[in-house]
Amino acid sequence: METRHLTYPDTPDAYPSVMVLGFFDGVHKGHQAVISHAKRVAAEHNLPVTVVTFDPHPKQVLSNKPDAVRYITPLSRKLKRIEALGVERCLVLTFTKELAGLSPQQFVDDYLIGAGAVHVTAGFDYSYGKFGEGTMETLPYHARDQFTTSIVTEQTRRGEKVSSTRIRKLLAEGQVDEAHELLGAPYVICGEVIHGDARGRTIGFPTANVLMDASYVMPRLGVYATRVKLQDGRTFYAMTNVGRRPTFYETGAVSVESHLFDFSEDLYGQVIEIEWIQFIRNERAFDGLDALVAQLKQDEVSARSILS
Template sequence: MQVIYLDEPFNKKIIYSAPTVLALGFFDGVHLGHQQVIRVAKKEAEKRGLKLAVMTLDRHPSIAFQNVPQNSVKYLTPLKRKLELFVKLGADITYVVALNEKIVPMGPQEFVDKYMVGLNAAAVVAGEDYTYGKKNIANMQTLAEYSKNRFEIITVPYLKKNGSKVGSTAVRKYIDTGDLSNANKLLGYTYQTSGVVVHGKQRGRKLGFPTINLNISNNERIPGEGIYAVKVTIVGKTVLGMASIGRNETFGKGQEQTVEINLFDFSQTVYSEEAVVQWYCKLREQQKFPDAKSLILQLKKDKQNTLNHFKEKQIGIYD
């Protein structure tokens, strides 16, 4: 997949020169609703014998339009992960638009002229709630007025599950409460994050449950505090494990939140290596134990419950 970064005013020479079918959206999470939009666009591209282009933004719209601090936004899918998912959905080209002070004041007509017609869109495909400016004037209902019959408009209805819209907001709420089962159902895949292995206080090693400690980017959304069944890919290996997101209150109050993972049947030293974590289910809430012995007994139960989860769901290492 070709990735093209656009910053206003962009150089027209870097644009793919032939007509494309253009799928539009921010696509945070690339959940089942987003996937439906991109699949509709892919089908249309194949019907026309054209390439599929996806256009997304380099930052969340709330940063530009609602003055939300950039470091406070927690993404379901940082750009690198989003691009990986676009590839799996068959995108040939992705345009990443810089949503900065040069593009925010742009009116809807200028945006359509530059970022739809200007990208050689033969057809534009987006969800029914897609906007390209102020939502009362720059929405899918008004797009025909701005397009002036220069491209076909395909509006994809909301995808619903159990009567509710599949959306990024719902996915975020599930992840924040640790409800990975429902989050993963809306995503259509197992939620994942990535981080670099850093040095910890090595308490787990002393307890007989050594852990890797992860430094995860501040802009990546992690599940709420608790104990989780996970699968981790690191140094080319994929292993099962149990993760703890919490503050280790058994060892004192006021400690910083950490992400620690006990990997099963794994003993390599992997400091500074990147680990990709797939989050399958929450085993229990965090709790403070009266002593180390009580904690060890619970950790043994957690490990067995993790193994039971993967066995019951018939999930193998590479599923």
């Protein structure tokens, strides 16, 4: 996929295509429906598809709490998922206060008409321009007869809208299997394996201590059945703990530690991917190592059963 990063006032070259608009955090089933619609329109006109997205999230630029923004798919992963859907081109617009201040008409002139849009589509609730004054209802007017438009209706599951907000809530509740359904794939976070206190190795459960990118949405504290993908492409069943290790520490930062089943190699320095499959139990303190080891053995049985 050809990807171009633009920062206002830079504008794209004209490239006739069907354009898809959205932030696309998660590239979930609602987003996939919009992109699939664009691909059908593009096939009818023998044109490529261009996704127009933004980075960072508008809330990071416009809110008073920029550090509070967490992503289901940080930019690099979002682009991989968009490419996997068969999109030929992506424009990543750096979201700045200057870009946010453009009138709806100027945004359309510079980034849609100027980019060669033949047809533009988005979800029903997409907005653009200063204060989000441009909507999918006003887009035909702002198109100045230079392109046609279409709207993809709300996508629902079990009577609720499929949305990034809903997925974040599910992850915060530990419902990673429900999030999987809305994403169309397991939730994934990536991180580098770093040195920890090596305590797991002494009790028969060595773990990969993963330094997580702070921008990811973190699942609820607890133990999960997971799959871990290594840099060389191999994948292993695992159980992963997200928590503060209360058996050993009264307080502390949240850590992510994965115990890979049937694995004994050195992973230090590798960037691994963790696929979250199912919540097993809450994190809790144990009365000594024997009780902890007994529980870990039980967790492994549960995780293997889930993953198999």
